[in-house]
Amino acid sequence: xxxxxxxxxxxxxxxxxxxxxxxxxxxxxxxxxxxxxxxxxxxxxxxxxxxxxxxxxxxxxxxxxxxxxxxxxxxxxxxxxxxxxxxxxxxxxxxxxxxxxxxxxxxxxxxxxxxxxxxxxxxxxxxxxxxxxxxxxxxxxxxxxxxxxxxxxxxxxxxxxxxxxxxxxxxxxxxxxxxxxxxxxxxx
Numbered sequence: 683x684x685x686x687x688x689x690x691x692x693x694x695x696x697x698x699x700x701x702x703x704x705x706x707x708x709x710x711x712x713x714x715x716x717x718x719x720x721x722x723x724x725x726x727x728x729x730x731x732x733x734x735x736x737x738x739x740x741x742x743x744x745x746x747x748x749x750x751x752x753x754x755x756x757x758x759x760x761x762x763x764x765x766x767x768x769x770x771x772x773x774x775x776x777x778x779x780x781x782x783x784x785x786x787x788x789x790x791x792x793x794x795x796x797x798x799x800x801x802x803x804x805x806x807x808x809x810x811x812x813x814x815x816x817x818x819x820x821x822x823x824x825x826x827x828x829x830x831x832x833x834x835x836x837x838x839x840x841x842x843x844x845x846x847x848x849x850x851x852x853x854x855x856x857x858x859x860x861x862x863x864x865x866x867x868x869x870x
Contacts, residue, residue, distance in 0.1 A: 707731050707742040712783075718757035719788045721750050726781040738778030738822070743814055744770070747825040750786045751810045755829055758793045763800060768807060768830040778822045784814045796831050805832035 698704065698711045708731045712722040723746050725731065725738065733739045748770070756765045792810065799806030807828050814823040 703745060707739075707745050709742070709746045718754045721754060721786045723747075723750065723784050723786075724781060725783075727778065735777075736779070738782060740772070740774060740823075743774070743778060743782065743823050744772045744825070746782070747772070747784055747786075747812055747814065747827070751788075751812070751827045752829055754786060754788050755793070755796060755808075755831070758788060759797055759800075759831065762834055763797070764830075764832050764834050766830045767827060769828040771826040773824045773826075775821045775823055776816075778814075778816060780816055782814050782816055782822050784812050784825070786810075786812050796829070800831045800833055805830065807831075 696711065696714075698714075704710070707725065708728045709723060709725045712724050714721045725742060725746050727738055731739055731742045748767070752765055752767045756763075759765060788810075792808070796806065796808040799808060808831055809826060809828050811824060811826045813821050814825065815821055
């Protein structure tokens with residue numbers, strides 16, 4: 683089953699504005715290019731996303747940058763590749779005292795390097811960066827996202843389980859051994 687974010691994006695990128703975490707943080711998707719190479723997001727400072735000292739919450743700043751590079755790269759590489767967010771870093775540079783904006787872009791070079799890395803290495807970590815700025819152009823935060831990219835295996839989907847749970851007997855045996863080490867009996 684697909685998640686709400688995927689469903690909204692596939693129906694219309696503008697529907698992302700109805701994604702509950704974005705509503706809660708006050709994040710608005712201002713535009714997404716039809717070719718998914720550019721996306722602009724805005725977050726005004728509101729009473730519900732203002733922290734104790736009156737500036738943008740750090741978590742809200744990160745959330746406005748969270749899914750976009752992954753979603754954009756997925757659309758660029760197509761269904762033959764798996765793309766996951768692997769890591770992220772946010773560096774706060776200045777307090778966000780008003781509306782903040784972030785523009786995400788993918789260049790031909792980004793797409794080519796990501797695809798080539800996955801094709802030649804089997805799997806590839808690709809790093810992209812974006813800046814969150816205020817209306818005056820002051821950098822509020824810098825976000826670095828690391829995408830894990832690899833070729834999709836035949837029959838594989840994002841929703842395929844790869845790890846099964848251990849058999850029930852194995853976990854019960856571990857429990858008995860733990861009781862035994864504590865001086866308890868080994869009987870059921």
